[in-house]
Amino acid sequence: MFFLPLADDVCTIVNASEVIRLDPQNFLQNPLFSELESIEVGGKVLIFQGILGNFIEKLVKSCYNDIRDSGGSPPMSQEPRHLDNCIAQSDCMPSLEGDSGMATKHKINQYITINGVKRWITADTMQEFAEKVIKLSGTAPEPQKHPFDEYAWNWFNIYSKPTVATVTATTYERQLRAYLVPAFQGLAVEDIGPDEVQRLFNGMSGAKTTKDKARMVLNQILDAAVEDKLISSNPLKSRRVKITGKASKATPPYTVEQMRYLIQHIGDIQSPVDRAYMALQALHPLRLEEVLGLAPEDIDCDNMTIHIRRAVTHPTRNQPEVKDTKTESSHRTIGLSSLAVPYLQQLEAAGAFLFGGDKPLSYTQVRKMCQRIQRDTGFTENITPIRFRTTVLTDLYDQTKDIKLAQAAAGHTTSAMTLKYYVKGRETSSEAVAAVDRLYSA
CATH class of the missing domain: 1.10.443.10 (Intergrase catalytic core)
Incomplete structure (x- = not known):
């Protein structure tokens, strides 16, 4: 994150109107104001002083031309008065980006302080200015995250449902609706780590086979996220994640x-x-x-x-x-x-x-x-x-x-x-002992 030093580099609409002695409302209603690039921070409209200087110069030119068009007397000098002295001379240093001697060709010529170092930046638009500031500060825009519910349903509808048996697809859909989507509601795929995975299984009741069904579906979704480079590794495969639960009741044979x-x-x-x-x-x-x-x-x-x-x-x-x-x-x-x-x-x-x-x-x-x-x-x-x-x-x-x-x-x-x-065995413990006795006593 970088901060613009307000006192040296930018000013508010009120400050700007005071400089040119105009009411702030009149200042905003001036036709030339539509050409004045600005930024909004904390609900306040801010203007770079370099841009403000160019704006004042246009106002002077406009006034000068109005006098000539109305038949009035031109000022003593045939050239309109420039107000370059409204910006400190130190602000007119050459660009540190290799644009030495070319700074006046840009609409924005401004220095800012990034991490305690003053850097001079030239740009034609505010977007270009912002991108250069981000580049110099080493701060990349935060990548867009992917909500888990949207990503999971996309995986199910495109990669799972059309490729598995209907009964399997029905089981997968049940795990998504009953366990996975509610557990990760409001979270992005990128926000899911071993802690979130463990909380899911800690909160599930029932036999371990029930949890294993949810684990199977979640594992496929997170593997897809790794393949899509949304996450670096599958948190479900962390050694810290433990899935426990009571064993399901085995199907007993009839006697x-x-x-x-x-x-x-x-x-x-x-x-x-x-x-x-x-x-x-x-x-x-x-x-x-x-x-x-x-x-x-x-x-x-x-x-x-x-x-x-x-x-x-x-x-x-x-x-x-x-x-x-x-x-x-x-x-x-x-x-x-x-x-x-x-x-x-x-x-x-x-x-x-x-x-x-x-x-x-x-x-x-x-x-x-x-x-x-x-x-x-x-x-x-x-x-x-x-x-x-x-x-x-x-x-x-x-x-x-x-x-x-x-x-x-x-x-x-x-x-x-x-x-x-399926093979449960019919022998009892006494029959097992008898078999050993027969073998060893022969």
Whole structure:
């Protein structure tokens, strides 16, 4: 920041009018005043003394010409009187910018004091004068900042929403509306540091998986800001930022006894569609969206296989959307359980989808179907589709000890995913001790 020494370099309208003995209002109303460049500081209009000298000279010339035009007598000297002596002689030194001998060609010839050093500046306009002062003072204009909410929505609408699955875009939008935009309201992207990021996660309640969803979206936005050179580094990647929270509740498998009960009572289910659904969902490691995406031709009873070619998701809960499988590995063929065949053969499927006909089932329809199955079978717990997938993968691995086989059946990209989230294990601690005892006592 630089300061103009008011007493030496500039004067107010009142001071200027006193110099030429005019009322301030008359001074402002003079036609020549429109040519007089000025600046406004703190609500006061200020004029550089060098410009004021040129203005006074024009006034004198104007008065002189008025006398000649009116037939009056010219002054003793045929040349109009110049008032250069209104500016101190020291102000007429050569420009320090290399314009020696050329200062009078500029409209502004003025010195100012910057950091205690007097510098002479010449310019044709006030804008040029200001830019030269800024350059000499080493003070660059403050760059324009980018409000976080505008930047985040721009990223979402241009780079995220058109390139991800609808269900993923819906999740991202939910994180922006519920957490990110409210947390950084009024802040620019450039103002967000590790402190602001940590406050966001400190203020969020719920499981750590909920915070991880917000973290995933925020990380992509801040990475984009780094790429756009708005910030030098992503504050979310600071070692100081810690994201904690209670662990989400794992999906427990049904017990072996519960599964045996359900399989024995499929015949008690009243609706053929409900029976076929239960036979497919309970006996195979399928995602709900994969079951809903099955077409009649995907069930090959002759070769005892099921072809998983598509999925049905519900981004807005009850508006089904047909899409490709979750991953390339999810596009697969698995074995068909012989226990399910009789119930599938009883289903008179017609239309594009095995369940629903021309239009796949909605979440509401699936929930009501599960309630009917629970009622018809007399099962004491809720019928939950995701629990069947976890249960079948747990028992598949428990019986075969082949993680690659379980991975292929699940349609996972890696076996680590299968082990971490779906294989829960059936052995108890006493069985583990017994296994060790058998090995070491042999």
